[in-house]
Amino acid sequence: MGILKDLFKDYRFTIGFIILCLLVFLAIASFFSPYDPIEWLQVARDKPPSWPHILGTNSKGQDVFWEATFAIRNSFIIALIAGLLSRVVAILVGFTSGYKGGLTDRILMGISDGLLVIPLFLILVMVTMLLREAMTLVNTGLLLAFFGWAWDARTIRSQVLSLREREFTQTSILAGNKTLPLVTKEYLPFTMPLIFSTLINNIGWAIGMEIVLAILGLVRLEIPTLGTMLQWAISYQAMLLGHWWWILTPLILTILLLVALYWLSVSVSEYLDPRMRIQRIGAK
């Protein structure tokens, strides 16, 4: 409990936490939606915000508020699949590469450097163009996970490299510990904060990518996500027609979500790094 109390002293943690809670609450609210997320013409069209449609209605005849709850839930699903799965790959590659070194390291880093240099976004577009019909939530998440590990594997590797040089590694090996327990019990706790912050960054990347793929019409557009919601609003000229409630809702929700996650991650990693903590208090 003490840790949480310390964390809440940081305004960024508090704000991030509250916003994230609100968004999760919205995502859960989607289960109680009075409307179907896909069906058109369920309510009067293009109405500005008023009771009972607190965020107005869109040109498809849907309630923007309830549509947004589905969008958040689905974007969460995509981002979590992409983030968690690519973490597994990034951790495996990063640890093997950093701990083994030598040829293994060079091959693995060669692959991930290659992935980094190629504009991945374009490859992603090429693949989704061919799989357009199959781009459901889960598949979008899987595809993003497949492409989103290279940078983080590199980051994790560099930390493992420095851990390997520390004394406790030698002590542990001399004490007869096998590689696997050494890595999971000794290294993993050290790298946890880093893994956590790469997770948050990756979630941000996944949500941003999903939006672009949706704008390009490369995901199943009838499934509401933050990206498809924006795509519909743009393709119905919401900006030109002044339907600000429709286009601003997905935009603001995306920003809130990503800023909240980012603040949480920065705050936690600063907390876990005592040097940063001292700086925050104000010592030079």
Next chain:
Amino acid sequence: MKFIKDYLFPRLVQYLLVVFCGITAVFFIPRIAGQDPVLEMIAQIQVQGGSLDPTAVESLMKSLEELYGLKGSLFEQYITMWKRVFTLDFGPSLFQFPTPVSDLLRIYLPWTMGLFITSTLLSWILGNLLGGISGYFSQKRWSKVLDAIIMVIRPIPHYVFGILLLILFAYVWPLFPVGGLVLGRRTAFNLDFVLRVLHYSFLPALTLVILGGASWFQQMKLLVQNVKREDFIQYAQAGGVKERLIISRYVLPNAMLPQITQLTLALGQVFSGVLIVEMVFSYPGMGLLLYRGVTRGDYNLVMGITTLSILTIATAVLVLDLIYPLLDPRIRHR
């Protein structure tokens, strides 16, 4: 000689490997997915109302196969593809049939490169300078305010930030055009034209500079905070070296070197960002071309864009790697 063997040679090998693997991937992705551009093209012609008799279809298929490089076995196709890459010939574009993809790319690429180079340089320099100074004076009030602003901007994706700027400065307060700078085949190069281009490119460039700058700012700030704790800085401070000199001669150069390496690694992502921002602002570059290609199902065009982008980025990374020794005395003297 040692320099060539230890530094130059591995870089060149990496360059060739990346280009080779990337383009090979571009070649195999559609073939794994089993898409046949020829059949699709014919279907498209038929949808558009052209009725074709069987013999015409057959001859059309033959010539299209030749155009798209789909003749012969997979291996022969692969060889043909490499020949085409070297001559930068990507076949005809579907949505502007029969304009060759390479013609389209030739028109749009300079625009993308202009935006890419200007915005990357500006954001790197501004982000690093501000981040460096702000990291050195991290306890000052303005530094904290700046940091708070960056904390909000940093996590916003390119598309979302671009749309926000577009709404603010093109709809709500119409300072800038919504987009739609149209490219003529021959444009007079005079002051009027330059001003118009600046007017149209301002918002896209601003988006890229702010977002890119925010991320360099934060990395640089962390780096400088670490360099600041090094003994030689404390010694310089104790020895009474002027603060401005400490920053410009000792802190910034030391922290900036790793940032160049970071730039080479991030270049692919930065380029993706440029393409995305071009879509938002309908800026006449490869991003807009990509958008049109994707929405019209023009696979040939998308493949051409991807291939050219891989070549461009890999070459840019190589150039940066080759410049690096000029800036880093440790490598130069090795």
